[in-house]
Amino acid sequence: MPPKPPMFMQGPHDPIRIERAEGAWLYTDDGRKILDAGAGAVVVNIGQGRKEIAEVAARTIGKLDYVVPVWTTGERERLVERLTRWTPAGLTRFFFTSGGTESVEAALKFSILYHKVRGKKSKNKIIGRKPSYHGNSIAALSVGGSSRREDYESVLIDWPKIGTCYCYRCPWGKTYPQCDIDCAQALEQEILRQGADTIAAFIAEPMMGTSGGVYPPVKEYWPMLREICDRYDVLLIADEVMTGFGRTGRRFAVDHWNVTPDILVGGKGLTGGYMPMGMIAVKETMVTEVERAKADFMFYTYSSQPVACAVADEVLAIMEREKLVERSAEVGARLGATLKEELSGHPMVGDIRGAGMFWGIELVHDKATRVPFAPEKKVTNRVLGAALRRGLFFYPASGMAGKIGGDAMMITPPFTIGDAEIEHIIACARGALDEIYPSL
Numbered sequence: 001m002p003p004k005p006p007m008f009m010q011g012p013h014d015p016i017r018i019e020r021a022e023g024a025w026l027y028t029d030d031g032r033k034i035l036d037a038g039a040g041a042v043v044v045n046i047g048q049g050r051k052e053i054a055e056v057a058a059r060t061i062g063k064l065d066y067v068v069p070v071w072t073t074g075e076r077e078r079l080v081e082r083l084t085r086w087t088p089a090g091l092t093r094f095f096f097t098s099g100g101t102e103s104v105e106a107a108l109k110f111s112i113l114y115h116k117v118r119g120k121k122s123k124n125k126i127i128g129r130k131p132s133y134h135g136n137s138i139a140a141l142s143v144g145g146s147s148r149r150e151d152y153e154s155v156l157i158d159w160p161k162i163g164t165c166y167c168y169r170c171p172w173g174k175t176y177p178q179c180d181i182d183c184a185q186a187l188e189q190e191i192l193r194q195g196a197d198t199i200a201a202f203i204a205e206p207m208m209g210t211s212g213g214v215y216p217p218v219k220e221y222w223p224m225l226r227e228i229c230d231r232y233d234v235l236l237i238a239d240e241v242m243t244g245f246g247r248t249g250r251r252f253a254v255d256h257w258n259v260t261p262d263i264l265v266g267g268k269g270l271t272g273g274y275m276p277m278g279m280i281a282v283k284e285t286m287v288t289e290v291e292r293a294k295a296d297f298m299f300y301t302y303s304s305q306p307v308a309c310a311v312a313d314e315v316l317a318i319m320e321r322e323k324l325v326e327r328s329a330e331v332g333a334r335l336g337a338t339l340k341e342e343l344s345g346h347p348m349v350g351d352i353r354g355a356g357m358f359w360g361i362e363l364v365h366d367k368a369t370r371v372p373f374a375p376e377k378k379v380t381n382r383v384l385g386a387a388l389r390r391g392l393f394f395y396p397a398s399g400m401a402g403k404i405g406g407d408a409m410m411i412t413p414p415f416t417i418g419d420a421e422i423e424h425i426i427a428c429a430r431g432a433l434d435e436i437y438p439s440l
Contacts, residue, residue: 001397009115009274016388021048024414026393037413037425038395039357042209042242043273045328046318047416053274053314060310061398067306069216069299075309081350082316083281086251087198088260091281095297096304100241100267101135101280104203105170107263108139111201111235114124114286119294123233125343127190130161131211134203134239143203144246146211146416147399160194162186164208167361168351169370176218183217184224194254201235201263206253207358213397213408214360218247237411241278242358244317245269246415247354249329256355262286272315275308306318324415331415332356337424342426345440348379348433348440357415363407365440375409377440379405379435384434 019029024047026034033061039085060075060365065074076096076264092283097103108126115123128134130145141149142157149156163171165183172182180375191199206222208215229236238261247269250256254264267278290297302308320326336359343361350364365373373379380396386392387409401408411425 001136006243011139021045023049025415031232033391034391035413035421036429037411037421038149038393039414040267040273041270041316042247042358042395042410044414045246045269045272045357046322046324047317049274049415050274050318052318052386053272053311054242056314056319057163057274057307059324063433064306069301069303071130072308073304073309076304079309079313079316082313083279086245086316087264087281088254089286090251090283091264092281093282093287095280095282095403096309097267097278097280098264098276098301098302099278101137101140101278102300103241103265103267103280104135104143104239105227106141106298107237107239107265107280108143108201108264110280110282110286110290111237113295113297114235114290116202117290120197120233121439125194125198126159126200127187127194127202127234128159128255129204129404131164132161132205133209133211134205135241136427139175144154144211160190162190164204164215165221166208166212166215166400167218168215168353170387171265177209179216179222181220182223184228187225188228188231191228191234196232196234199232199234201237201285203227203237203239205243206402207239207243207248207355208254210395210397210410212400213362213406214358214410214412215400216256216355219257222254222259226259226261229262237261237265239265241267245316246325246328247356247412248354248358249325249332251325253355270315271308271312273313274315275314276310293349313424319415326355328415331417331422334419335359335411335413335417335425338422338426343433346430346433346437348437354411357412357417359411361368361411362400362408363409363433370402373407373440375405379436380409382436382439383409383432385426386432390428390431392425392432394404394429 017029026201105352128143131144134144145161244266348363351362365371367411380398395410397408
């Protein structure tokens with residue numbers, strides 16, 4: 001989990017002040033230049049400072065600022081038309097929000113509503129995973145399984161959890177492929193334990209983000225989840241807030257296994273950070289059933305805000321024109337190979353894993369036993385501080401080993417980087433690790 005930022009106001013230890021940004025680079029007010037290898041919070045995909053986006057936003061604001069979401073606009077219609085070409089087949093109905101947490105909330109609510117209109121009111125539980133993170137609202141924290149829950153446990157919904165697909169620290173103590181894919185089988189076991197008539201949906205990130213420091217599953221995992229959910233009339237929700245829109249080298253991470261979820265949750269890369277926006281994409285047949293029942297789904301003030309829709313449409317158009325999903329796959333493969341070649345031998349590095357522009361470096365106290373550093377050592381934050389002094393930001397992650405800790409560096413840069421930026425990432429990361437290691 002990344003370090004907690006100031007919640008209410010800035011104090012004597014103010015954060016770094018960014019004056020401007022261009023491409024993958026951030027420029028501070030005191031003259032420093034930092035490579036943003038975390039893409040902010042794994043958000044920036046097309047790079048910063050794009051004049052095309054500024055022009056689209058200004059043009060839209062000049063003629064239309066806001067309409068109530070029950071109406072439509074040309075901006076909204078163009079975005080929906082484009083999204084139908086991006087999302088997996090059948091996911092052709094969209095609902096827009098202001099970000100990832102709201103999108104997860106929408107997915108959970110729609111799942112429960114869908115079963116209700118079909119006369120299955122008892123299907124009101126959502127199965128999540130541990131570890132996992134899906135957002136910061138009460139419902140999103142309830143379905144997640146991370147340390148961010150701790151301050152709110154007394155009010156969270158008691159929804160069931162299963163272990164995740166995490167071979168480096170397998171919850172079942174097994175080794176792939178001699179494991180029967182217990183991580184997927186666990187879903188069926190939990191559905192039967194709870195009673196299939198009580199389970200509305202199962203939610204998971206196709207590749208774990210901050211809760212796992214980036215972790216791709218084994219190839220059998222998501223196809224097995226799809227089969228199990230179909231067997232018990234349980235909706236499959238893919239949380240692609242972090243992995244979607246080209247981040248893993250495919251348009252969506254589920255495309256790696258040719259799996260279509262019932263609901264796909266998106267955010268972050270949808271607008272590349274230029275506007276706050278999220279979405280859910282839902283199967284047409286499911287929305288039709290809810291509409292036929294005249295059920296009231298929900299109303300968000302800023303759903304389908306015209307400027308956000310116009311910006312999102314232009315971001316996706318740029319990705320198409322410049323083939324940035326393909327670039328994410330190609331340059332990302334080079335980035336991953338270089339990370340492994342240059343850093344896997346470091347005594348602090350336990351595992352390097354990922355795909356596209358989505359890579360994680362797990363840091364350990366002992367490589368042979370995979371014992372993590374003690375949480376109180378705050379290793380991730382210390383390495384991040386050393387990296388920033390060298391001109392590199394990565395997205396920090398911790399807690400993937402549970403109560404005994406876990407530290408990881410997430411290397412998730414904009415899709416527009418090249419070989420020079422890869423060299424900078426490697427040099428700064430190695431320098432930061434070398435600086436911190438002797439003190440541990």
